[in-house]
Amino acid sequence: MKGTIVKSLEELVITKFGKDKWEKSLEDAGLERSTIFLPVGDVDDSQVLKVIEAVCKNLNISLAQAADAFGDYWVNVYSQKLYGLYYTKNKTAKDFFLDLDNIHLKMTKTMANAKPPRFDYEWKDDKTLIMHYKSHRGLIDFLVGLAKGVGKFYKEDIKVTKLGPTKIQINFP
Ligand code: HEM
CATH class of the missing domain: 1.10.260 (434 Repressor (Amino-terminal Domain))
Known part of the structure; x- marks a missing residue:
């Protein structure tokens, strides 16, 4: 990694x-x-x-607590300094999530040895997004923590739930 x-x-x-x-x-x-x-x-x-x-x-x-702390720090502090443009170009948490697969693909294109996680999107209804996580690393708890961090950044009261080892559900208000 x-x-x-x-x-x-x-x-x-x-x-x-x-x-x-x-x-x-x-x-x-x-x-x-x-x-x-x-x-x-x-x-x-x-x-x-x-x-x-x-x-x-x-x-x-616990691992889930570490993942929540990491997700908050990565999104709201660390990545703002290095990759802030990805956040300002998206105006809502929803837009950002839908851009996330593309962000990982694009930013690791020129990085040797990168194997970014990939995401598929499935709408259960117009306020419920299922994000399918495709990675060999199995860091689903980190995906949950990071997604919560995104909600905080955009000041949106989203709810993030782990549905299994390869998917999370995001409820938008
Ligand atoms: C602009 C913000 C972001 C950038 C620039 C970014 C970039 C990256 C990079 C470079 C890696 C390492 C890939 C590798 O070593 O092959 C990575 C890993 C990861 N990213 Fe992001 N990321 C961002 C935001 C997010 C957010 C908000 C989430 C989730 C909601 C996320 C989910 C993950 C996960 C789970 C990994 C761990 C690797 C894996 O599971 O395979 N990232 N990201």
């Missing part, structure tokens, strides 16, 4: 919980405490999962 994801997790853990918690998590995941992640670099998927697991253990939180 691209280093930008781990970099964001690092920033979140260090600013909210301190450098020691981050370095301890790296250590527990079998990495050097001083490991540096570059946004365009590559990190083994299994390594990323180990770091996430170690963060959960060291902060004493």
Whole structure:
């Protein structure tokens, strides 16, 4: 997975919980405490999962709680600095979600080794969107957390529910 994801997790853990918690998590995941992640670099998927697991253990939180905190931080802080245009060009959460497959495809086109998640869209009714998640990584809890972060960014009271390992439901008000 691209280093930008781990970099964001690092920033979140260090600013909210301190450098020691981050370095301890790296250590527990079998990495050097001083490991540096570059946004365009590559990190083994299994390594990323180990770091996430170690963060959960060291902060004493569940995977779903970590995913919610990550989703909020990625959408509302980290990606605003690097990828803000994708948010300003979409005026509503709905428009943004419908652009998400395209965003991932486009932005990783020129990145070597990127395997972005892909999304299919299914409308159950005009206020209920099912997003089908296509990725070999199985990070559905992160999809839920990220989607909640999008609702917060657009100040919309959406409800996000996990329907299974490959789909979430988004209810728009
Ligand atoms: C402008 C905002 C965003 C950008 C630029 C972006 C870009 C990226 C990039 C570069 C990766 C790593 C891909 C790889 O290593 O192959 C990634 C992973 C991911 N993105 Fe985004 N993303 C954005 C917002 C979102 C949002 C809002 C969601 C969900 C609602 C989302 C869902 C995911 C998930 C679940 C992954 C983990 C990889 C996987 O499951 O396979 N992203 N994204």
